[in-house]
Amino acid sequence: MGSSAAIPTSSRNLSAQLLALGEKYFLIDCGEGTQMILRHLKIKINKIGHVFISHLHGDHFFGLIGLISTWHLIGRKTPLHVYGPPQLQEIIELQLNASLTLLSYPVVFHHTSIVGIQTIADAGNLIIKSFPLKHRVPTTGFIFEEKPLPRKIKRADSDRYGVPIYFMEKLRAGADFETADGEVIPNNLLTEDPPKPRSYAYCSDTAYYEPVAEHVKGVSVMYHEATFMNDKEVAASEKMHSTAAQAARIAKMAGAGKLIIGHFSARYDDVEALRNEAAVYFKNTVCAEDLETYIIENQDPEEVCCP
Ligand SMILES: [Zn+2]
Ligand SMILES: [Zn+2]
Structure with missing residues:
Protein backbone atom coordinates (compact mmCIF):
# COMPACT_ATOMS: atom_id res chain seq x y z
CA MET A 1 0.00 0.00 0.00
CA GLY A 2 3.04 2.26 0.28
CA SER A 3 6.34 2.09 -1.54
CA SER A 4 7.90 5.49 -0.90
CA ALA A 5 10.73 6.13 1.52
CA ALA A 6 10.47 8.73 4.31
CA ILE A 7 8.39 11.24 2.30
CA PRO A 8 5.24 10.37 0.34
CA THR A 9 4.90 11.43 -3.31
CA SER A 10 1.81 11.96 -5.46
CA SER A 11 1.91 8.29 -6.52
CA ARG A 12 3.63 6.57 -3.62
CA ASN A 13 2.45 6.37 -0.03
CA LEU A 14 4.47 5.55 3.07
CA SER A 15 5.38 1.98 3.99
CA ALA A 16 2.46 -0.40 4.55
CA GLN A 17 1.59 -3.83 3.17
CA LEU A 18 -1.36 -6.13 3.64
CA LEU A 19 -0.64 -9.86 3.54
CA ALA A 20 -3.72 -12.02 2.97
CA LEU A 21 -3.97 -15.75 3.58
CA GLY A 22 -7.49 -17.06 3.16
CA GLU A 23 -9.73 -14.97 5.38
CA LYS A 24 -6.86 -13.66 7.48
CA TYR A 25 -5.20 -10.27 7.01
CA PHE A 26 -1.81 -9.26 8.38
CA LEU A 27 -0.81 -5.60 8.29
CA ILE A 28 2.90 -4.98 7.90
CA ASP A 29 4.02 -1.47 8.84
CA CYS A 30 1.50 1.30 8.91
CA GLY A 31 2.72 4.62 7.58
CA GLU A 32 0.58 7.73 7.82
CA GLY A 33 -2.48 7.47 5.57
CA THR A 34 -2.66 3.68 5.58
CA GLN A 35 -6.28 3.60 6.73
CA MET A 36 -7.32 5.78 3.79
CA ILE A 37 -5.74 3.26 1.42
CA LEU A 38 -7.45 0.35 3.18
CA ARG A 39 -10.73 2.21 2.61
CA HIS A 40 -9.87 2.84 -1.00
CA LEU A 41 -9.15 -0.88 -1.49
CA LYS A 42 -12.45 -1.75 0.25
CA ILE A 43 -10.63 -3.96 2.74
CA LYS A 44 -12.77 -5.22 5.62
CA ILE A 45 -10.47 -3.84 8.31
CA ASN A 46 -11.96 -5.96 11.08
CA LYS A 47 -10.31 -8.96 9.44
CA ILE A 48 -6.92 -7.53 10.41
CA GLY A 49 -5.95 -9.34 13.59
CA HIS A 50 -2.20 -8.79 13.57
CA VAL A 51 -0.09 -5.70 12.93
CA PHE A 52 3.69 -5.88 12.54
CA ILE A 53 5.77 -2.72 12.94
CA SER A 54 9.39 -3.00 11.81
CA HIS A 55 10.75 0.07 13.61
CA LEU A 56 9.84 3.40 15.06
CA HIS A 57 10.64 5.77 12.22
CA GLY A 58 7.46 7.71 11.51
CA ASP A 59 7.10 6.56 7.91
CA HIS A 60 6.50 3.02 9.23
CA PHE A 61 4.05 3.55 12.10
CA PHE A 62 2.51 7.05 12.26
CA GLY A 63 -0.69 5.61 10.77
CA LEU A 64 -1.22 3.08 13.53
CA ILE A 65 -2.84 5.31 16.15
CA GLY A 66 -5.37 6.50 13.56
CA LEU A 67 -6.31 2.97 12.63
CA ILE A 68 -6.52 1.90 16.28
CA SER A 69 -8.82 4.86 16.88
CA THR A 70 -11.04 3.97 13.89
CA TRP A 71 -11.42 0.40 15.13
CA HIS A 72 -12.60 1.82 18.45
CA LEU A 73 -15.09 4.18 16.78
CA ILE A 74 -16.65 1.33 14.79
CA GLY A 75 -16.92 -0.79 17.95
CA ARG A 76 -14.36 -3.48 17.27
CA LYS A 77 -14.47 -6.26 19.86
CA THR A 78 -11.87 -8.79 18.74
CA PRO A 79 -8.33 -8.48 20.13
CA LEU A 80 -5.65 -6.80 18.04
CA HIS A 81 -2.14 -8.20 18.27
CA VAL A 82 0.58 -5.62 17.70
CA TYR A 83 4.20 -6.68 17.23
CA GLY A 84 6.92 -4.06 17.40
CA PRO A 85 9.70 -2.48 19.46
CA PRO A 86 8.84 -2.11 23.18
CA GLN A 87 8.53 1.69 22.94
CA LEU A 88 5.62 1.32 20.52
CA GLN A 89 3.42 0.26 23.41
CA GLU A 90 4.42 3.36 25.42
CA ILE A 91 3.72 5.64 22.47
CA ILE A 92 0.30 4.18 21.68
CA GLU A 93 -0.74 4.12 25.35
CA LEU A 94 0.38 7.73 25.79
CA GLN A 95 -1.73 8.79 22.83
CA LEU A 96 -4.77 6.89 24.07
CA ASN A 97 -4.39 8.16 27.63
CA ALA A 98 -4.03 11.77 26.51
CA SER A 99 -7.40 11.56 24.77
CA LEU A 100 -8.99 9.61 27.65
CA THR A 101 -9.78 6.79 25.24
CA LEU A 102 -10.75 3.42 26.66
CA LEU A 103 -10.72 1.15 23.64
CA SER A 104 -13.70 -1.06 22.81
CA TYR A 105 -11.30 -3.98 22.20
CA PRO A 106 -8.05 -5.26 23.72
CA VAL A 107 -4.72 -4.43 22.12
CA VAL A 108 -2.13 -7.08 22.93
CA PHE A 109 1.43 -5.84 22.51
CA HIS A 110 4.22 -8.26 21.66
CA HIS A 111 7.67 -6.71 21.97
CA THR A 112 10.13 -7.56 19.23
CA SER A 113 13.83 -7.95 19.86
CA ILE A 114 16.83 -7.44 17.63
CA VAL A 115 18.60 -10.51 19.02
CA GLY A 116 18.61 -13.23 16.37
CA ILE A 117 15.66 -14.81 14.65
CA GLN A 118 12.63 -15.32 16.88
CA THR A 119 9.25 -16.96 16.43
CA ILE A 120 6.76 -14.29 17.42
CA ALA A 121 3.37 -15.62 16.32
CA ASP A 122 1.50 -18.78 15.40
CA ALA A 123 -1.56 -17.69 13.46
CA GLY A 124 -3.53 -20.55 11.98
CA ASN A 125 -1.60 -21.74 8.95
CA LEU A 126 1.27 -19.33 9.45
CA ILE A 127 4.34 -19.12 11.63
CA ILE A 128 5.72 -15.61 11.84
CA LYS A 129 9.31 -14.81 12.82
CA SER A 130 11.25 -11.60 13.32
CA PHE A 131 14.91 -11.08 12.55
CA PRO A 132 17.30 -8.16 13.02
CA LEU A 133 18.04 -5.59 10.32
CA LYS A 134 20.78 -2.97 10.38
CA HIS A 135 19.31 0.50 10.74
CA ARG A 136 19.66 3.67 12.80
CA VAL A 137 17.10 2.50 15.37
CA PRO A 138 16.27 -1.07 16.45
CA THR A 139 14.60 -2.64 13.40
CA THR A 140 13.36 -6.10 12.56
CA GLY A 141 12.22 -7.77 9.38
CA PHE A 142 9.48 -10.37 9.41
CA ILE A 143 9.09 -13.71 7.70
CA PHE A 144 5.70 -15.36 7.24
CA GLU A 145 5.95 -19.12 6.70
CA GLU A 146 3.13 -21.42 5.75
CA LYS A 147 3.09 -24.53 7.94
CA PRO A 148 4.01 -27.75 6.11
CA LEU A 149 1.01 -29.33 4.44
CA PRO A 150 0.18 -33.02 5.07
CA ARG A 151 1.55 -35.60 2.59
CA ASP A 193 5.31 -34.84 -1.22
CA PRO A 194 2.81 -32.04 -0.63
CA PRO A 195 3.40 -28.68 -2.36
CA LYS A 196 6.31 -26.81 -0.76
CA PRO A 197 5.03 -24.31 1.82
CA ARG A 198 5.15 -20.70 0.67
CA SER A 199 6.84 -17.91 2.54
CA TYR A 200 7.11 -14.14 2.41
CA ALA A 201 9.88 -12.01 3.90
CA TYR A 202 9.58 -8.32 4.64
CA CYS A 203 12.95 -6.62 4.94
CA SER A 204 12.22 -3.02 5.69
CA ASP A 205 14.75 -0.29 6.38
CA THR A 206 18.24 -1.69 6.47
CA ALA A 207 21.76 -1.13 5.32
CA TYR A 208 23.32 -3.95 3.29
CA TYR A 209 23.40 -6.75 5.87
CA GLU A 210 24.29 -10.28 4.81
CA PRO A 211 22.88 -12.15 7.86
CA VAL A 212 19.42 -11.29 6.48
CA ALA A 213 20.00 -13.77 3.65
CA GLU A 214 20.60 -16.54 6.19
CA HIS A 215 17.37 -15.74 8.05
CA VAL A 216 15.21 -15.84 4.92
CA LYS A 217 16.96 -18.70 3.13
CA GLY A 218 14.82 -20.20 0.36
CA VAL A 219 11.99 -17.70 0.79
CA SER A 220 9.34 -17.73 -1.95
CA VAL A 221 9.01 -13.97 -2.27
CA MET A 222 11.11 -11.34 -0.58
CA TYR A 223 10.49 -7.63 -0.21
CA HIS A 224 13.65 -5.63 0.42
CA GLU A 225 14.06 -1.92 0.68
CA ALA A 226 15.94 -0.23 -2.15
CA THR A 227 16.05 3.44 -1.26
CA PHE A 228 18.86 4.44 -3.62
CA MET A 229 20.67 3.67 -6.88
CA ASN A 230 24.31 2.61 -7.20
CA ASP A 231 25.67 6.16 -7.45
CA LYS A 232 24.36 6.83 -3.94
CA GLU A 233 25.92 3.73 -2.36
CA VAL A 234 27.99 5.78 0.09
CA ALA A 235 25.00 7.88 1.12
CA ALA A 236 22.95 4.69 1.46
CA SER A 237 25.41 3.17 3.86
CA GLU A 238 25.69 6.42 5.89
CA LYS A 239 21.91 6.61 6.19
CA MET A 240 21.70 2.88 6.83
CA HIS A 241 19.63 2.16 3.77
CA SER A 242 20.27 -0.11 0.78
CA THR A 243 20.70 0.34 -2.93
CA ALA A 244 18.63 -1.72 -5.37
CA ALA A 245 21.71 -3.74 -6.31
CA GLN A 246 22.40 -4.52 -2.64
CA ALA A 247 18.81 -5.70 -2.18
CA ALA A 248 19.29 -7.99 -5.18
CA ARG A 249 22.54 -9.39 -3.81
CA ILE A 250 20.73 -10.34 -0.58
CA ALA A 251 17.92 -11.99 -2.60
CA LYS A 252 20.47 -13.94 -4.61
CA MET A 253 22.34 -15.03 -1.48
CA ALA A 254 19.06 -16.10 0.12
CA GLY A 255 18.02 -18.14 -2.93
CA ALA A 256 14.73 -16.24 -3.01
CA GLY A 257 12.17 -17.02 -5.72
CA LYS A 258 11.29 -13.42 -6.40
CA LEU A 259 12.35 -9.98 -5.19
CA ILE A 260 10.08 -6.98 -4.77
CA ILE A 261 11.98 -3.75 -4.17
CA GLY A 262 10.47 -0.64 -2.61
CA HIS A 263 10.95 2.21 -0.13
CA PHE A 264 12.15 4.34 -3.04
CA SER A 265 13.64 7.74 -2.35
CA ALA A 266 11.23 10.48 -3.44
CA ARG A 267 14.00 11.74 -5.78
CA TYR A 268 13.23 8.95 -8.29
CA ASP A 269 10.28 9.54 -10.63
CA ASP A 270 11.03 6.48 -12.72
CA VAL A 271 12.01 3.45 -10.64
CA GLU A 272 12.70 1.22 -13.65
CA ALA A 273 16.34 2.26 -13.45
CA LEU A 274 16.50 0.83 -9.92
CA ARG A 275 15.02 -2.41 -11.18
CA ASN A 276 17.63 -2.59 -13.92
CA GLU A 277 20.45 -2.19 -11.41
CA ALA A 278 18.94 -4.92 -9.25
CA ALA A 279 18.42 -7.27 -12.20
CA VAL A 280 22.18 -7.39 -12.77
CA TYR A 281 22.33 -9.57 -9.65
CA PHE A 282 18.81 -10.99 -9.45
CA LYS A 283 16.73 -11.31 -12.58
CA ASN A 284 13.30 -11.88 -11.07
CA THR A 285 13.02 -8.42 -9.52
CA VAL A 286 9.95 -6.21 -9.69
CA CYS A 287 9.34 -2.72 -8.34
CA ALA A 288 6.64 -2.36 -5.72
CA GLU A 289 3.75 -0.24 -6.98
CA ASP A 290 1.13 1.17 -4.65
CA LEU A 291 -2.29 -0.53 -4.73
CA GLU A 292 -0.83 -3.50 -6.62
CA THR A 293 -1.48 -7.14 -5.67
CA TYR A 294 1.33 -9.69 -5.69
CA ILE A 295 0.73 -13.44 -5.56
CA ILE A 296 3.08 -15.37 -3.28
CA GLU A 297 4.12 -18.57 -5.02
CA ASN A 298 7.18 -20.77 -5.15
CA GLN A 299 9.51 -20.57 -8.10
CA ASP A 300 12.65 -22.43 -8.95
CA PRO A 301 15.57 -20.22 -7.81
CA GLU A 302 17.73 -21.67 -10.62
CA GLU A 303 15.44 -20.13 -13.18
CA VAL A 304 14.95 -16.77 -11.58
CA CYS A 305 18.19 -15.79 -9.94
CA CYS A 306 21.00 -14.78 -12.13
CA PRO A 307 21.29 -13.45 -15.65
ZN1 LIG B 1 11.56 4.15 6.18
ZN1 LIG C 1 13.79 3.87 8.99
Whole structure:
Protein backbone atom coordinates (compact mmCIF):
# COMPACT_ATOMS: atom_id res chain seq x y z
CA MET A 1 0.00 0.00 0.00
CA GLY A 2 3.04 2.26 0.28
CA SER A 3 6.34 2.09 -1.54
CA SER A 4 7.90 5.49 -0.90
CA ALA A 5 10.73 6.13 1.52
CA ALA A 6 10.47 8.73 4.31
CA ILE A 7 8.39 11.24 2.30
CA PRO A 8 5.24 10.37 0.34
CA THR A 9 4.90 11.43 -3.31
CA SER A 10 1.81 11.96 -5.46
CA SER A 11 1.91 8.29 -6.52
CA ARG A 12 3.63 6.57 -3.62
CA ASN A 13 2.45 6.37 -0.03
CA LEU A 14 4.47 5.55 3.07
CA SER A 15 5.38 1.98 3.99
CA ALA A 16 2.46 -0.40 4.55
CA GLN A 17 1.59 -3.83 3.17
CA LEU A 18 -1.36 -6.13 3.64
CA LEU A 19 -0.64 -9.86 3.54
CA ALA A 20 -3.72 -12.02 2.97
CA LEU A 21 -3.97 -15.75 3.58
CA GLY A 22 -7.49 -17.06 3.16
CA GLU A 23 -9.73 -14.97 5.38
CA LYS A 24 -6.86 -13.66 7.48
CA TYR A 25 -5.20 -10.27 7.01
CA PHE A 26 -1.81 -9.26 8.38
CA LEU A 27 -0.81 -5.60 8.29
CA ILE A 28 2.90 -4.98 7.90
CA ASP A 29 4.02 -1.47 8.84
CA CYS A 30 1.50 1.30 8.91
CA GLY A 31 2.72 4.62 7.58
CA GLU A 32 0.58 7.73 7.82
CA GLY A 33 -2.48 7.47 5.57
CA THR A 34 -2.66 3.68 5.58
CA GLN A 35 -6.28 3.60 6.73
CA MET A 36 -7.32 5.78 3.79
CA ILE A 37 -5.74 3.26 1.42
CA LEU A 38 -7.45 0.35 3.18
CA ARG A 39 -10.73 2.21 2.61
CA HIS A 40 -9.87 2.84 -1.00
CA LEU A 41 -9.15 -0.88 -1.49
CA LYS A 42 -12.45 -1.75 0.25
CA ILE A 43 -10.63 -3.96 2.74
CA LYS A 44 -12.77 -5.22 5.62
CA ILE A 45 -10.47 -3.84 8.31
CA ASN A 46 -11.96 -5.96 11.08
CA LYS A 47 -10.31 -8.96 9.44
CA ILE A 48 -6.92 -7.53 10.41
CA GLY A 49 -5.95 -9.34 13.59
CA HIS A 50 -2.20 -8.79 13.57
CA VAL A 51 -0.09 -5.70 12.93
CA PHE A 52 3.69 -5.88 12.54
CA ILE A 53 5.77 -2.72 12.94
CA SER A 54 9.39 -3.00 11.81
CA HIS A 55 10.75 0.07 13.61
CA LEU A 56 9.84 3.40 15.06
CA HIS A 57 10.64 5.77 12.22
CA GLY A 58 7.46 7.71 11.51
CA ASP A 59 7.10 6.56 7.91
CA HIS A 60 6.50 3.02 9.23
CA PHE A 61 4.05 3.55 12.10
CA PHE A 62 2.51 7.05 12.26
CA GLY A 63 -0.69 5.61 10.77
CA LEU A 64 -1.22 3.08 13.53
CA ILE A 65 -2.84 5.31 16.15
CA GLY A 66 -5.37 6.50 13.56
CA LEU A 67 -6.31 2.97 12.63
CA ILE A 68 -6.52 1.90 16.28
CA SER A 69 -8.82 4.86 16.88
CA THR A 70 -11.04 3.97 13.89
CA TRP A 71 -11.42 0.40 15.13
CA HIS A 72 -12.60 1.82 18.45
CA LEU A 73 -15.09 4.18 16.78
CA ILE A 74 -16.65 1.33 14.79
CA GLY A 75 -16.92 -0.79 17.95
CA ARG A 76 -14.36 -3.48 17.27
CA LYS A 77 -14.47 -6.26 19.86
CA THR A 78 -11.87 -8.79 18.74
CA PRO A 79 -8.33 -8.48 20.13
CA LEU A 80 -5.65 -6.80 18.04
CA HIS A 81 -2.14 -8.20 18.27
CA VAL A 82 0.58 -5.62 17.70
CA TYR A 83 4.20 -6.68 17.23
CA GLY A 84 6.92 -4.06 17.40
CA PRO A 85 9.70 -2.48 19.46
CA PRO A 86 8.84 -2.11 23.18
CA GLN A 87 8.53 1.69 22.94
CA LEU A 88 5.62 1.32 20.52
CA GLN A 89 3.42 0.26 23.41
CA GLU A 90 4.42 3.36 25.42
CA ILE A 91 3.72 5.64 22.47
CA ILE A 92 0.30 4.18 21.68
CA GLU A 93 -0.74 4.12 25.35
CA LEU A 94 0.38 7.73 25.79
CA GLN A 95 -1.73 8.79 22.83
CA LEU A 96 -4.77 6.89 24.07
CA ASN A 97 -4.39 8.16 27.63
CA ALA A 98 -4.03 11.77 26.51
CA SER A 99 -7.40 11.56 24.77
CA LEU A 100 -8.99 9.61 27.65
CA THR A 101 -9.78 6.79 25.24
CA LEU A 102 -10.75 3.42 26.66
CA LEU A 103 -10.72 1.15 23.64
CA SER A 104 -13.70 -1.06 22.81
CA TYR A 105 -11.30 -3.98 22.20
CA PRO A 106 -8.05 -5.26 23.72
CA VAL A 107 -4.72 -4.43 22.12
CA VAL A 108 -2.13 -7.08 22.93
CA PHE A 109 1.43 -5.84 22.51
CA HIS A 110 4.22 -8.26 21.66
CA HIS A 111 7.67 -6.71 21.97
CA THR A 112 10.13 -7.56 19.23
CA SER A 113 13.83 -7.95 19.86
CA ILE A 114 16.83 -7.44 17.63
CA VAL A 115 18.60 -10.51 19.02
CA GLY A 116 18.61 -13.23 16.37
CA ILE A 117 15.66 -14.81 14.65
CA GLN A 118 12.63 -15.32 16.88
CA THR A 119 9.25 -16.96 16.43
CA ILE A 120 6.76 -14.29 17.42
CA ALA A 121 3.37 -15.62 16.32
CA ASP A 122 1.50 -18.78 15.40
CA ALA A 123 -1.56 -17.69 13.46
CA GLY A 124 -3.53 -20.55 11.98
CA ASN A 125 -1.60 -21.74 8.95
CA LEU A 126 1.27 -19.33 9.45
CA ILE A 127 4.34 -19.12 11.63
CA ILE A 128 5.72 -15.61 11.84
CA LYS A 129 9.31 -14.81 12.82
CA SER A 130 11.25 -11.60 13.32
CA PHE A 131 14.91 -11.08 12.55
CA PRO A 132 17.30 -8.16 13.02
CA LEU A 133 18.04 -5.59 10.32
CA LYS A 134 20.78 -2.97 10.38
CA HIS A 135 19.31 0.50 10.74
CA ARG A 136 19.66 3.67 12.80
CA VAL A 137 17.10 2.50 15.37
CA PRO A 138 16.27 -1.07 16.45
CA THR A 139 14.60 -2.64 13.40
CA THR A 140 13.36 -6.10 12.56
CA GLY A 141 12.22 -7.77 9.38
CA PHE A 142 9.48 -10.37 9.41
CA ILE A 143 9.09 -13.71 7.70
CA PHE A 144 5.70 -15.36 7.24
CA GLU A 145 5.95 -19.12 6.70
CA GLU A 146 3.13 -21.42 5.75
CA LYS A 147 3.09 -24.53 7.94
CA PRO A 148 4.01 -27.75 6.11
CA LEU A 149 1.01 -29.33 4.44
CA PRO A 150 0.18 -33.02 5.07
CA ARG A 151 1.55 -35.60 2.59
CA LYS A 152 -0.68 -36.40 -0.39
CA ILE A 153 -2.09 -39.92 -0.48
CA LYS A 154 -1.65 -41.90 -3.71
CA ARG A 155 -5.14 -43.33 -3.76
CA ALA A 156 -4.53 -46.22 -6.18
CA ASP A 157 -1.53 -47.47 -4.14
CA SER A 158 -3.22 -47.10 -0.76
CA ASP A 159 -6.21 -49.05 -2.11
CA ARG A 160 -3.92 -51.76 -3.51
CA TYR A 161 -2.35 -52.35 -0.08
CA GLY A 162 -5.74 -52.14 1.64
CA VAL A 163 -5.00 -49.16 3.86
CA PRO A 164 -8.11 -48.66 6.02
CA ILE A 165 -9.77 -45.24 6.29
CA TYR A 166 -8.81 -44.82 9.95
CA PHE A 167 -5.12 -45.04 9.05
CA MET A 168 -5.22 -42.25 6.42
CA GLU A 169 -4.47 -39.51 8.94
CA LYS A 170 -1.28 -41.33 10.03
CA LEU A 171 -0.33 -41.86 6.40
CA ARG A 172 -0.63 -38.12 5.74
CA ALA A 173 1.59 -37.52 8.77
CA GLY A 174 4.30 -39.78 7.28
CA ALA A 175 3.77 -43.16 9.03
CA ASP A 176 4.61 -46.46 7.31
CA PHE A 177 1.77 -48.97 6.93
CA GLU A 178 1.80 -52.57 8.11
CA THR A 179 -0.48 -54.99 6.23
CA ALA A 180 -2.47 -57.81 7.87
CA ASP A 181 0.38 -60.19 6.83
CA GLY A 182 2.93 -58.08 8.69
CA GLU A 183 4.50 -56.57 5.57
CA VAL A 184 5.69 -52.99 6.17
CA ILE A 185 4.92 -50.63 3.28
CA PRO A 186 7.13 -47.54 3.39
CA ASN A 187 5.21 -44.30 3.47
CA ASN A 188 6.77 -42.99 0.27
CA LEU A 189 5.13 -45.81 -1.73
CA LEU A 190 1.72 -44.68 -0.52
CA THR A 191 2.06 -40.91 -0.47
CA GLU A 192 3.80 -38.11 -2.33
CA ASP A 193 5.31 -34.84 -1.22
CA PRO A 194 2.81 -32.04 -0.63
CA PRO A 195 3.40 -28.68 -2.36
CA LYS A 196 6.31 -26.81 -0.76
CA PRO A 197 5.03 -24.31 1.82
CA ARG A 198 5.15 -20.70 0.67
CA SER A 199 6.84 -17.91 2.54
CA TYR A 200 7.11 -14.14 2.41
CA ALA A 201 9.88 -12.01 3.90
CA TYR A 202 9.58 -8.32 4.64
CA CYS A 203 12.95 -6.62 4.94
CA SER A 204 12.22 -3.02 5.69
CA ASP A 205 14.75 -0.29 6.38
CA THR A 206 18.24 -1.69 6.47
CA ALA A 207 21.76 -1.13 5.32
CA TYR A 208 23.32 -3.95 3.29
CA TYR A 209 23.40 -6.75 5.87
CA GLU A 210 24.29 -10.28 4.81
CA PRO A 211 22.88 -12.15 7.86
CA VAL A 212 19.42 -11.29 6.48
CA ALA A 213 20.00 -13.77 3.65
CA GLU A 214 20.60 -16.54 6.19
CA HIS A 215 17.37 -15.74 8.05
CA VAL A 216 15.21 -15.84 4.92
CA LYS A 217 16.96 -18.70 3.13
CA GLY A 218 14.82 -20.20 0.36
CA VAL A 219 11.99 -17.70 0.79
CA SER A 220 9.34 -17.73 -1.95
CA VAL A 221 9.01 -13.97 -2.27
CA MET A 222 11.11 -11.34 -0.58
CA TYR A 223 10.49 -7.63 -0.21
CA HIS A 224 13.65 -5.63 0.42
CA GLU A 225 14.06 -1.92 0.68
CA ALA A 226 15.94 -0.23 -2.15
CA THR A 227 16.05 3.44 -1.26
CA PHE A 228 18.86 4.44 -3.62
CA MET A 229 20.67 3.67 -6.88
CA ASN A 230 24.31 2.61 -7.20
CA ASP A 231 25.67 6.16 -7.45
CA LYS A 232 24.36 6.83 -3.94
CA GLU A 233 25.92 3.73 -2.36
CA VAL A 234 27.99 5.78 0.09
CA ALA A 235 25.00 7.88 1.12
CA ALA A 236 22.95 4.69 1.46
CA SER A 237 25.41 3.17 3.86
CA GLU A 238 25.69 6.42 5.89
CA LYS A 239 21.91 6.61 6.19
CA MET A 240 21.70 2.88 6.83
CA HIS A 241 19.63 2.16 3.77
CA SER A 242 20.27 -0.11 0.78
CA THR A 243 20.70 0.34 -2.93
CA ALA A 244 18.63 -1.72 -5.37
CA ALA A 245 21.71 -3.74 -6.31
CA GLN A 246 22.40 -4.52 -2.64
CA ALA A 247 18.81 -5.70 -2.18
CA ALA A 248 19.29 -7.99 -5.18
CA ARG A 249 22.54 -9.39 -3.81
CA ILE A 250 20.73 -10.34 -0.58
CA ALA A 251 17.92 -11.99 -2.60
CA LYS A 252 20.47 -13.94 -4.61
CA MET A 253 22.34 -15.03 -1.48
CA ALA A 254 19.06 -16.10 0.12
CA GLY A 255 18.02 -18.14 -2.93
CA ALA A 256 14.73 -16.24 -3.01
CA GLY A 257 12.17 -17.02 -5.72
CA LYS A 258 11.29 -13.42 -6.40
CA LEU A 259 12.35 -9.98 -5.19
CA ILE A 260 10.08 -6.98 -4.77
CA ILE A 261 11.98 -3.75 -4.17
CA GLY A 262 10.47 -0.64 -2.61
CA HIS A 263 10.95 2.21 -0.13
CA PHE A 264 12.15 4.34 -3.04
CA SER A 265 13.64 7.74 -2.35
CA ALA A 266 11.23 10.48 -3.44
CA ARG A 267 14.00 11.74 -5.78
CA TYR A 268 13.23 8.95 -8.29
CA ASP A 269 10.28 9.54 -10.63
CA ASP A 270 11.03 6.48 -12.72
CA VAL A 271 12.01 3.45 -10.64
CA GLU A 272 12.70 1.22 -13.65
CA ALA A 273 16.34 2.26 -13.45
CA LEU A 274 16.50 0.83 -9.92
CA ARG A 275 15.02 -2.41 -11.18
CA ASN A 276 17.63 -2.59 -13.92
CA GLU A 277 20.45 -2.19 -11.41
CA ALA A 278 18.94 -4.92 -9.25
CA ALA A 279 18.42 -7.27 -12.20
CA VAL A 280 22.18 -7.39 -12.77
CA TYR A 281 22.33 -9.57 -9.65
CA PHE A 282 18.81 -10.99 -9.45
CA LYS A 283 16.73 -11.31 -12.58
CA ASN A 284 13.30 -11.88 -11.07
CA THR A 285 13.02 -8.42 -9.52
CA VAL A 286 9.95 -6.21 -9.69
CA CYS A 287 9.34 -2.72 -8.34
CA ALA A 288 6.64 -2.36 -5.72
CA GLU A 289 3.75 -0.24 -6.98
CA ASP A 290 1.13 1.17 -4.65
CA LEU A 291 -2.29 -0.53 -4.73
CA GLU A 292 -0.83 -3.50 -6.62
CA THR A 293 -1.48 -7.14 -5.67
CA TYR A 294 1.33 -9.69 -5.69
CA ILE A 295 0.73 -13.44 -5.56
CA ILE A 296 3.08 -15.37 -3.28
CA GLU A 297 4.12 -18.57 -5.02
CA ASN A 298 7.18 -20.77 -5.15
CA GLN A 299 9.51 -20.57 -8.10
CA ASP A 300 12.65 -22.43 -8.95
CA PRO A 301 15.57 -20.22 -7.81
CA GLU A 302 17.73 -21.67 -10.62
CA GLU A 303 15.44 -20.13 -13.18
CA VAL A 304 14.95 -16.77 -11.58
CA CYS A 305 18.19 -15.79 -9.94
CA CYS A 306 21.00 -14.78 -12.13
CA PRO A 307 21.29 -13.45 -15.65
ZN1 LIG B 1 11.56 4.15 6.18
ZN1 LIG C 1 13.79 3.87 8.99
